[in-house]
Amino acid sequence: MKNVTPNHTPYLEMKGITKRFPGVLALDNIDFSVELGKVIALVGENGAGKSTLMKILSGILTKDQGEILIEGKQVEIDGPLTARNLGISIIYQELMDITNMNIAENIFIGREKRKGLFADKKEMHEQAKELLTRVALDIDPQTKVAKLSTAQRQMIEVAKALSVDAKVIIMDEPTSSLTETETEVLFQIIDRLKKENVAIVFISHRMNEITRISDEVAVMRDGQMVGRLNKDEIDEQRIISMMVGREINDIFAKEEAEISDIALEVKNLNTDFLKDISFHVRKGEVLGFAGLVGAGRSEVMRAVFGIDKKESGEIFIHGKKVEIRNTVDALNHGIGFVPENRKEQGLVLGMSVRSNASLAALNKISKLNFIDKKKEVELADKYIKDFQIRTPSREQLVQNLSGGNQQKVVISKWMATKPDILILDEPTRGVDVGAKKEIHLLMSQLAKQGVAVIMISSELPEVIGMSDRIVVMHEGRIKGEITRDNASQESIMRTALS
Amino acid sequence: MSEKTNGQSILDITRNRVLKSSSFNIFLVLLLMCIAMYIVSEPFRSIDNVLAIARNFSSYATTGVGVSLVIISGGIDLSLGSVFGLAGVISCMGMVNFGLPVFPSILLGLAAGALFGLFNGVLVVKAKLPPFIATLGTLSIARSLCYILTEGYPVTGVDTRFLFLGQGYIAGIPTPIWIMAIVAVIFAIFLNQTVTGRRIYALGGNEEATRISGISVNKIKVLTYTLCSLLAAFAGIITASRLGIGQPTAGQGFEMDAIAAVIIGGASLDGGEGTVTGTILGAAIMGVLRNALVLLSIKSHWQSLIIGFVIIIAVTADQLKKSRGK
Amino acid sequence: MSEKTNGQSILDITRNRVLKSSSFNIFLVLLLMCIAMYIVSEPFRSIDNVLAIARNFSSYATTGVGVSLVIISGGIDLSLGSVFGLAGVISCMGMVNFGLPVFPSILLGLAAGALFGLFNGVLVVKAKLPPFIATLGTLSIARSLCYILTEGYPVTGVDTRFLFLGQGYIAGIPTPIWIMAIVAVIFAIFLNQTVTGRRIYALGGNEEATRISGISVNKIKVLTYTLCSLLAAFAGIITASRLGIGQPTAGQGFEMDAIAAVIIGGASLDGGEGTVTGTILGAAIMGVLRNALVLLSIKSHWQSLIIGFVIIIAVTADQLKKSRGK
Amino acid sequence: SGPGTEKPGPAEPTPTPATEPQPEEPSGEDKDITIAVIPQQLGNVVFLPAKEGAEDAGKELGINVEWQAPVRADATLQVEIIEGLIERKVDGIAISCAHPDALKDTLARAVEAGIAVSTFDADSPESGRIFYCGTENYEAGVLCGEHMVELFKDHDKDVIRVAQLEGIPGAFDITARMQGFADAIKGTNIEVVYTGPCDDDVDKAVIVVEDYTRANGDEIDAWFMAGGWPYVVGPDALPELRKWREADPENRKVVTMDVFPSSKAHFDLNLIDVAVGQSFYNMGKLSVENLYKHITGQPVDGEEKEGFPGLFISTGAQIVTPENYQTEIADE
Ligand SMILES: Nc1ncnc2c1ncn2[C@@H]1O[C@H](COP(=O)(O)OP(=O)(O)OP(=O)(O)O)[C@@H](O)[C@H]1O
Ligand SMILES: Nc1ncnc2c1ncn2[C@@H]1O[C@H](COP(=O)(O)OP(=O)(O)OP(=O)(O)O)[C@@H](O)[C@H]1O
Ligand SMILES: [Mg+2]
Ligand SMILES: [Mg+2]
Numbered sequence A: 001m002k003n004v005t006p007n008h009t010p011y012l013e014m015k016g017i018t019k020r021f022p023g024v025l026a027l028d029n030i031d032f033s034v035e036l037g038k039v040i041a042l043v044g045e046n047g048a049g050k051s052t053l054m055k056i057l058s059g060i061l062t063k064d065q066g067e068i069l070i071e072g073k074q075v076e077i078d079g080p081l082t083a084r085n086l087g088i089s090i091i092y093q094e095l096m097d098i099t100n101m102n103i104a105e106n107i108f109i110g111r112e113k114r115k116g117l118f119a120d121k122k123e124m125h126e127q128a129k130e131l132l133t134r135v136a137l138d139i140d141p142q143t144k145v146a147k148l149s150t151a152q153r154q155m156i157e158v159a160k161a162l163s164v165d166a167k168v169i170i171m172d173e174p175t176s177s178l179t180e181t182e183t184e185v186l187f188q189i190i191d192r193l194k195k196e197n198v199a200i201v202f203i204s205h206r207m208n209e210i211t212r213i214s215d216e217v218a219v220m221r222d223g224q225m226v227g228r229l230n231k232d233e234i235d236e237q238r239i240i241s242m243m244v245g246r247e248i249n250d251i252f253a254k255e256e257a258e259i260s261d262i263a264l265e266v267k268n269l270n271t272d273f274l275k276d277i278s279f280h281v282r283k284g285e286v287l288g289f290a291g292l293v294g295a296g297r298s299e300v301m302r303a304v305f306g307i308d309k310k311e312s313g314e315i316f317i318h319g320k321k322v323e324i325r326n327t328v329d330a331l332n333h334g335i336g337f338v339p340e341n342r343k344e345q346g347l348v349l350g351m352s353v354r355s356n357a358s359l360a361a362l363n364k365i366s367k368l369n370f371i372d373k374k375k376e377v378e379l380a381d382k383y384i385k386d387f388q389i390r391t392p393s394r395e396q397l398v399q400n401l402s403g404g405n406q407q408k409v410v411i412s413k414w415m416a417t418k419p420d421i422l423i424l425d426e427p428t429r430g431v432d433v434g435a436k437k438e439i440h441l442l443m444s445q446l447a448k449q450g451v452a453v454i455m456i457s458s459e460l461p462e463v464i465g466m467s468d469r470i471v472v473m474h475e476g477r478i479k480g481e482i483t484r485d486n487a488s489q490e491s492i493m494r495t496a497l498s
Numbered sequence B, C: 001m002s003e004k005t006n007g008q009s010i011l012d013i014t015r016n017r018v019l020k021s022s023s024f025n026i027f028l029v030l031l032l033m034c035i036a037m038y039i040v041s042e043p044f045r046s047i048d049n050v051l052a053i054a055r056n057f058s059s060y061a062t063t064g065v066g067v068s069l070v071i072i073s074g075g076i077d078l079s080l081g082s083v084f085g086l087a088g089v090i091s092c093m094g095m096v097n098f099g100l101p102v103f104p105s106i107l108l109g110l111a112a113g114a115l116f117g118l119f120n121g122v123l124v125v126k127a128k129l130p131p132f133i134a135t136l137g138t139l140s141i142a143r144s145l146c147y148i149l150t151e152g153y154p155v156t157g158v159d160t161r162f163l164f165l166g167q168g169y170i171a172g173i174p175t176p177i178w179i180m181a182i183v184a185v186i187f188a189i190f191l192n193q194t195v196t197g198r199r200i201y202a203l204g205g206n207e208e209a210t211r212i213s214g215i216s217v218n219k220i221k222v223l224t225y226t227l228c229s230l231l232a233a234f235a236g237i238i239t240a241s242r243l244g245i246g247q248p249t250a251g252q253g254f255e256m257d258a259i260a261a262v263i264i265g266g267a268s269l270d271g272g273e274g275t276v277t278g279t280i281l282g283a284a285i286m287g288v289l290r291n292a293l294v295l296l297s298i299k300s301h302w303q304s305l306i307i308g309f310v311i312i313i314a315v316t317a318d319q320l321k322k323s324r325g326k
Numbered sequence D: 001s002g003p004g005t006e007k008p009g010p011a012e013p014t015p016t017p018a019t020e021p022q023p024e025e026p027s028g029e030d031k032d033i034t035i036a037v038i039p040q041q042l043g044n045v046v047f048l049p050a051k052e053g054a055e056d057a058g059k060e061l062g063i064n065v066e067w068q069a070p071v072r073a074d075a076t077l078q079v080e081i082i083e084g085l086i087e088r089k090v091d092g093i094a095i096s097c098a099h100p101d102a103l104k105d106t107l108a109r110a111v112e113a114g115i116a117v118s119t120f121d122a123d124s125p126e127s128g129r130i131f132y133c134g135t136e137n138y139e140a141g142v143l144c145g146e147h148m149v150e151l152f153k154d155h156d157k158d159v160i161r162v163a164q165l166e167g168i169p170g171a172f173d174i175t176a177r178m179q180g181f182a183d184a185i186k187g188t189n190i191e192v193v194y195t196g197p198c199d200d201d202v203d204k205a206v207i208v209v210e211d212y213t214r215a216n217g218d219e220i221d222a223w224f225m226a227g228g229w230p231y232v233v234g235p236d237a238l239p240e241l242r243k244w245r246e247a248d249p250e251n252r253k254v255v256t257m258d259v260f261p262s263s264k265a266h267f268d269l270n271l272i273d274v275a276v277g278q279s280f281y282n283m284g285k286l287s288v289e290n291l292y293k294h295i296t297g298q299p300v301d302g303e304e305k306e307g308f309p310g311l312f313i314s315t316g317a318q319i320v321t322p323e324n325y326q327t328e329i330a331d332e
Helices: A050-057 A078-083 A103-107 A121-134 A152-162 A179-197 A207-213 A236-244 A298-302 A329-330 A342-348 A353-365 A372-384 A401-414 A433-449 A460-468 A489-497 B003-005 B012-022 B024-040 B048-073 B082-096 B103-125 B131-150 B160-167 B175-193 B195-203 B207-212 B215-241 B254-264 B276-295 B299-326 C002-007 C010-020 C024-040 C048-071 C080-096 C103-127 C133-150 C158-167 C176-192 C195-205 C207-212 C217-243 C254-264 C275-293 C300-326 D013-017 D047-061 D075-088 D098-111 D137-151 D172-185 D202-219 D241-247 D262-269 D280-295
Strands: A012-021 A024-034 A040-043 A063-071 A072-077 A089-090 A167-170 A199-203 A216-221 A223-232 A264-271 A277-282 A286-289 A312-317 A320-322 A335-338 A421-425 A452-456 A469-476 A476-481 D032-039 D063-067 D094-095 D116-120 D131-134 D159-166 D189-197 D222-225 D253-257 D272-280 D304-306 D310-315 D317-320
Touching: A012 A050, A012 B160, A024 A050, A024 A199, A024 A223, A040 A207, A040 A236, A050 A167, A050 A199, A063 B103, A078 A089, A089 A152, A089 B254, A103 A121, A103 A320, A103 C207, A103 C300, A121 A421, A121 D189, A152 A167, A167 D280, A179 A199, A199 A207, A207 A236, A216 A236, A216 A433, A216 D075, A223 A236, A236 A433, A236 C080, A264 A298, A264 A452, A277 A452, A277 A476, A286 A298, A286 A433, A286 A489, A298 A342, A298 A421, A298 A452, A320 A329, A329 A335, A329 A460, A329 D137, A335 A401, A342 A401, A342 C207, A353 A372, A353 C103, A353 C195, A401 A433, A433 A452, A433 A460, A452 A460, A460 A489, A469 A489, A476 A489, A489 D189, B024 B276, B024 B299, B048 B175, B048 B195, B048 B207, B048 B215, B048 B254, B048 B276, B082 B103, B082 B131, B082 B160, B082 B215, B103 B131, B103 B160, B103 B215, B131 C254, B131 C300, B160 B175, B160 B215, B175 B195, B175 B276, B195 B207, B195 B215, B207 B215, B207 C158, B215 D202, B254 B276, B254 B299, B254 D304, B276 B299, B276 D241, B299 C133, B299 D189, C024 C300, C024 D304, C048 C080, C048 C195, C048 C254, C048 D075, C080 C103, C080 C133, C080 C158, C080 C217, C080 C254, C080 D013, C103 C133, C103 C158, C103 C217, C158 C176, C158 C217, C176 C195, C176 C217, C176 C275, C195 C207, C195 C217, C195 C254, C195 D116, C207 C217, C217 D098, C254 C275, C254 C300, C275 C300, C275 D075, D032 D280, D047 D063, D047 D280, D075 D098, D094 D098, D094 D280, D098 D116, D116 D304, D131 D280, D137 D172, D137 D253, D137 D272, D137 D317, D159 D172, D159 D202, D189 D202, D202 D222, D202 D241, D280 D310
Parallel strands: A040 A199, A040 A216, A089 A167, A167 A199, A286 A452, A286 A469, A335 A421, A421 A452, D032 D063, D032 D094, D094 D116, D116 D131, D131 D310, D159 D189, D159 D222, D222 D253, D253 D272
Antiparallel strands: A012 A024, A012 A063, A063 A072, A216 A223, A264 A277, A264 A312, A312 A320, A469 A476, D272 D317, D304 D310
């Protein structure tokens, strides 16, 4: 394999790409290339520049320097339309769907099937249906996207990418909000695409996925390309050390903590989707929630945290029955909640890292309603340091941070409230291995300090690696509970589908 | 789910569509108002009165359809009241001052309107002004032009054939109502069935996503502002024809009524939502309400109070129904 | 990189802060206008004229500060013109009809304003009405109350001590200017230094994320509407005092001017953006402009045209600078 | 001098003309004199003849006449304009006041600053202005009421029901007219049964009049238009009102304020019984002429009235009826 590359022109080549944002050199003279019929994984820490590179390729951002060649010929990509006409299709890291429109319309937006001036709704409906089958979604294409769960929306994005006759498909962390099952579906799709001689750029922070499907791995660090591994060189530890410049072992940094009294107990919770949910979590315990897409795990936590209405059900905190009517009650009862969708639910994108980090804990750093700016700055700096948030300053607007760094800001926000019970919905979504380990470490430490931790994760190894106990959900119900000793991918799947 | 659809009878589908349609609640509100008026006021029942109501609200409705486009796309247009006035003035001046025949005069008024819309659009997409400010600016400018062109005097002495547009009847129904109906049908089809129409919704729903789909967001924006001003101009010309004069002050404050009709009709100022049907119903509610105030001889001091409450109650009812539906 | 900041001199930081401050561009626009007027118009230069301008725009500015709160939080308030009028009427009636002393009468007017704000807030958070509709409703209702309470007649014969608020001077500077300044300082501190102020920005930036941060979004909304109406009422009372009468028609169309000032000052109707300084500057621009039109003997018919263009150019300049900064 | 004021009109401002324009140019051509005329609102058609009158007078006298109209009918906007004029030290201001009390203090300041101030159409008696030129709105309303009584004096119906059209509710001038009307019909069998507001908008006026007439035409005997909005348009635009009137011209009467050129067409069809016009042209013309006289030190034409501060220049009321309209209304 190795000897093929040098003396033949790759299908698509990026040479000397440089991109600067105010205060950040996001890409520094990057060379990158893709081959038809192969999957190349692009890896790197949060903020390394992966998305930026791909956005340049897909015409969303313009490069400052460098050139792009297709089959050796230079091309000018000046917009998304040009990129698409050149056969480049992209699934963005952040959901780019239009929630007030239906699935079929989302899939074909910008490339509508037409009959003259008119939209050929029937044709689009038919084709959308086919595409949905390909991504294993059994939903009416007429459904509004707003009604779908995050994972379903992500799969719609996949379907959208497939609907283009693309030569190159870029997937920027497509699996971050998918559970194993859909990830499996996606991999099958990728295999098929490979056979159809499509080139695929695959970005992910999940090492097992990378080792599984990539033919090559390109590693970025701090805006530079630090190396490229061929199929036979791909090895988890090797990739990680190239990414972060050091070894990282034992990502699931689970430590033993003393598990004591029940901190939070939920009894017979019902909503219009959830049926009879009961569970508890103890101080010092990490309780995992596993389930397939749309199992309703997020909904449980939203109801507990007072975001969604409960039809019935009781909540006990430290043995006392409490009413949580809204998020203020939840916060006052010492609950913290890292939501699953950072852009929509986690962050005020137009505000600085500092303001976001302190938002939930303002009461703690204020006197007579006046914010103690010094304390606020200390708070922000502490988390920027602790979580190694890559930002030019604490005053940077979070909308300018890379996805993973944004996630770290959300977690900072909740750490700052010093919660007794911390709910984390997909806490490591889009977070690089280094930071992931930090977050896991943090969970362990919190548990040790007596915090009750609830973690929803769609990454089964993470659930298994981190939880003391795992609640398995399916279609709005709790299907069972698995102890740490019995936890395995098979046991979880079995429980879910029982 | 879509398989199920095939099994259902056409009747079921229609019923479902109507019930689920976002305009249904607001239709109920209108119906309720009409029933109440039917019971308490005898003059309300006459066909003449119904036609008069429809003719009166047709100018809000016609303009409202244009505003819907802008609002659905996530913008707003405050200039339309002035454009409404300006178009009326210019059309009349076409006949009176420039000696043009009726039809070219109407075209002249429409062109002036479209030009203003284009200007709004360009300010929004090129100068990147917030639509509120851009159209507030043109609101002032267009109104000033009305005064400058006419020196403040109403333009009188128009060709009597021009009056057909506002005062005429076709098959016993006033022309403005026909025009409103035609505009409504055309734009309902435009919004729902054409590619451009759907893109307007997409733009209002998520501008960023729409842009990166390779759609020229700017073109769509310019189009919506142009169409909005065009329809406002059309309504202004019809009103000028109805009154038989081109008034430089016509349409002052009109924008608020037209926007209100659109929002009562279920559109959201955040964009992405709204229908032509809703807008027409919203305008109709305002029309029936105004008529009711006159028919019931409500004291003028109390009229605004009632208008305020009815607006609030109508939209609250709509909201409650909607949120229950969710 | 955050370490670098520590190395910079205080001077650098301050300079940077001023230059980067979102209000700086709009300040430049104002400055330019003033310089131009200073050169061409002799009467513009008198202290009296400057004070008159400031007193005239102080009512827009004072109200504008309130509207900023609402707009930053992502809402809008159209009712403020009516609340402005109603508060003036009620304060005057307090003295004239109910025989209250001056201070309680002022409180009465303020209370009426606050109550309307509360009502707006409740309509928005409880009935879940779009702010545009809720406040359009209360716009009508408050205006109607003005007419009903006064039977349409201005309220005259107020206590002469009341006139101090609008006509008095403190240290040679008109009272309304002092009030504007105090309101501005208080609310600038409120928005920038307090927890609640920060939450208002957060709410406007992302309502969902703010709610999930354990913040009572509803309380903040109600608060912003209440404060907005309170300040509009205050401005209305000051204006009543300046004119010495409570006019039931006062403040008609006032909302658009106040909102325009806020948006010229750099706030965005999408929420999350805006400053008190910007609002004051925005109001000042409008004030200087209106004064300039009179001083330069601009023909009435042309005035709106010039206002429209200046608004557009001012904000365009601001936008261009901003986007170049990015 | 007028009783009841500390600052008698003619006495105070004399120093100004003495110090400024008078020494150089005793009378006649004086390009340096500027008189600003301020109506209540830019968009109100009734003020257009006043503008013409003022400008004609300006041309004849060879002085500058400046029309400064606020965009909305709002006392604060008028105040702002006057303040600017004070800074400019214009020589004269003629204003139709949005409200007498609201403008009192600002006008007084203008007087203090040596500006010759007069009012027209709507007065502010306590402002220290030199004279008021026009027909009181209240008086005009009384005239309308008296004509209404006259029109129905031979009718034997128990109650005569009148519908009334107003502008922006609470607007001072219109309210005064309606009050005058109400006072004039007090004690008769005439009764106002309805008042519809049109917000000074011609379109709304037409809609209100038409809707009400269609619905309740049989219930009413007369219309009183407190402002002439409906007669800005042609008769064709008011089919219901026309039908109503033509069905029984003997027993259905219309009295309206304001006379416009466009009113003629309505008289042609015998649709109006009495139109009371306030000669705005004369108001504009006489205001400017007399301000000029005052500024140049000549005596102002005008009468003193008991209890009326300053001088009163009557422009009279123009009473237009089907008998005299041919001569009273100039062709358009
Ligand atoms: N619009 C922007 N303005 C300023 N800085 C930006 C902007 N977009 C990206 N950056 C910066 O560029 C760098 C690269 O970001 P990029 O999103 O490409 O990272 P990434 O490798 O995709 O990270 P992740 O794994 O977290 O998604 C980061 O430091 C980020 O903060
Ligand atoms: N088959 C389905 N079709 C449509 N909607 C579904 C389906 N299954 C679940 N949902 C919706 O998904 C939501 C539950 O998703 P939730 O986010 O709570 O699940 P989750 O277990 O957290 O999974 P995810 O990984 O998608 O976040 C509910 O609102 C439900 O209406
Ligand atoms: Mg990325
Ligand atoms: Mg979830």
